[in-house]
Amino acid sequence: MTSHAAIVPGADSPELHALESSTAFREWTARAPGQRADRQRAVHLATALGLDLESPAAALGVVGSKGKGTTVAYASALLAESGATVGTVFSPGLITNRDRLRVDGAVLPLEEYAALLERVDTALRALPEPVDGYLAPSGFFLIAGLAHFAAVGCDLLVLEAGIGGRRDDLSHVALTGLAMAEVFLEHTDLLGDTIGQIADDKVGAARAGTRFVSHLAQSAEAEQVISRHCDEIGAERMRVDSAMRAAYAGMVGEGLGGVNAAHGLIAGRAMLAALGRAAITDEQVRVAASRVRYPGRLSRHDLGSSVVFVDSAVSREGFANALRHVERETGGAPALTLVSVPSTKDLAGFRALADELTTPVVFVRLDREHLHYPTRDEWPGDWATAAELPALLRSAPTVLAIGTASFSADVLRHCGVDTDRVF
Missing domain, CATH: 3.90.190.20 (Mur ligase, C-terminal domain)
Incomplete structure (x- = not known):
């Protein structure tokens, strides 16, 4: 394994790529043809690292077919503006895998990031060899992020799913809230053949104990699935329509990016309310929105x-x-x-x-x-x-x-x- 002391700084550092390949991507690279991820690997890894996925810091999960990253960025910025220390997992990163894990919007220092990969991989290698499937890279980074956020004392978390919701490793984490971006037909080999089935998988990241599910306007079929699931788990359903987003029109851009940005701000406010924290002012929301720099x-x-x-x-x-x-x-x-x-x-x-x-x-x-x-x-x-x-x-x-x-x-x-x- 590449020692993190030998890593040369830079987005395209061969040494860093080698370390990521031998840690986060190791089981994925070694997977057998046709083999799929084993969701229990993430649970066992969390246990090995001393993490309790049922009692993390209060967490907002983000799922959907498109727009998740924008939602995550704006929700994280708003929560940080409230005075909280915020740990964020993006899936994937903007440019590099190091981009995936952030505290208050900033990536981890290079040596700290490298040491975290090695620490998590050491715990993973101590587990029995995988039999039913591999640990997905998104699951590795999720658990690594949770371990780091616990170590540095993050108050609130914003966690983006990899693929899906119920089938994603995010579903192992007890979420306070779930924000659901637009859903359309994708990954039908994994999530289902219809919009309804895909929506069911994505909203399935929320389970009993999740206090609210906010979602953008969806097809009638998807909204029926979301409503039914919220009723089953006792979560408040918030439909983020154009009327609700109107108050944020001057704070975010136009088009689909603006829609997802406004949703992130709304979901962030919903998190504060669900936790009984002091409400953030409109001026603070404007400041939070103005600080976001999310290229791409x-x-x-x-x-x-x-x-x-x-x-x-x-x-x-x-x-x-x-x-x-x-x-x-x-x-x-x-x-x-x-x-x-x-x-x-x-x-x-x-x-x-x-x-x-x-x-x-x-x-x-x-x-x-x-x-x-x-x-x-x-x-x-x-x-x-x-x-x-x-x-x-x-x-x-x-x-x-x-x-x-x-x-x-x-x-x-x-x-x-x-x-x-x-x-």
């Missing part, structure tokens, strides 16, 4: 003579919203659009909008085997590899880079964006 969500970056807009959208609606945003900012369509979405997302919606554009659209395939990219027949237009991405970003005066969080992370890295703090 309709963010704008200068790269030489190019202006690059980056958005982590994987639906036709999100793509259309990003195109409207670029037009508002520049007065026209992007000179070049770079798309990177797997077949499991709204590939058909992306193709339909791409066909309507009169400016070039290029599909970028990253070196990520788990993302299930389309074949050349599924995207017959222009095609590029990850190695071509740096040159493409500098090849036009205005570039829209849109797709998965992994794609946004690569683009932000090439743009030299600093993600050490999100607020």
Whole structure:
């Protein structure tokens, strides 16, 4: 194993990547073909580290198909503005895996982060060898985060799910509240074949003892599932509609990002109320919202003579919203659009909008085997590899880079964006 004392600082440090590979990603890398995650591994690991998942610091969980990260960032900023020390787990990180774990918006110091990985991996290696499945990397980082937050005395936690809710390791944590972003068909091989089944899995992260579930407006089928689950566990259901979000319109951006940002602020306020803490003032909310710096969500970056807009959208609606945003900012369509979405997302919606554009659209395939990219027949237009991405970003005066969080992370890295703090 790489010693953390030998790690060279930097987002692309080979030494840090090697340490993460040998710790957080070790069981995932060694998984057998077709093998799935064993949810009990996270429970056993927590026990080995002396953590009580039934009695953590008060925690807000965040689930959904898209918009979770924005919700997490704004909820965390609001709770920190209230005077609490806030531990946050993002899944995934903005640019690196180190980005996943934060205290009051800041990443852990490099040596502290490396020592945490080694400590958690030592506990994991002491467990019996996995038989029924592996510990998912998202589960490793979740448990690592909880261990660190307990050690430094965080008052409140905001925890983003990896995939799903009931099937995710987040469901092992006793949550005070659950915030649910938009739900659409995704990961049907894991979560279910219908919107109702997927919504049921995601809201399943809330269980008896969870005091509230806040959720954005959903399909009728999904809302019925959410309502039924809240009734079953005795949780208050908060439907965050446009009327409720109106009070936050001047504090957050437009479009889907603004919707999720407002939801984060609302869910943060709901957490304070559920815990009987002093209510935060509107001015404090404005300050909290103004402090958030969460790139990759309709963010704008200068790269030489190019202006690059980056958005982590994987639906036709999100793509259309990003195109409207670029037009508002520049007065026209992007000179070049770079798309990177797997077949499991709204590939058909992306193709339909791409066909309507009169400016070039290029599909970028990253070196990520788990993302299930389309074949050349599924995207017959222009095609590029990850190695071509740096040159493409500098090849036009205005570039829209849109797709998965992994794609946004690569683009932000090439743009030299600093993600050490999100607020």
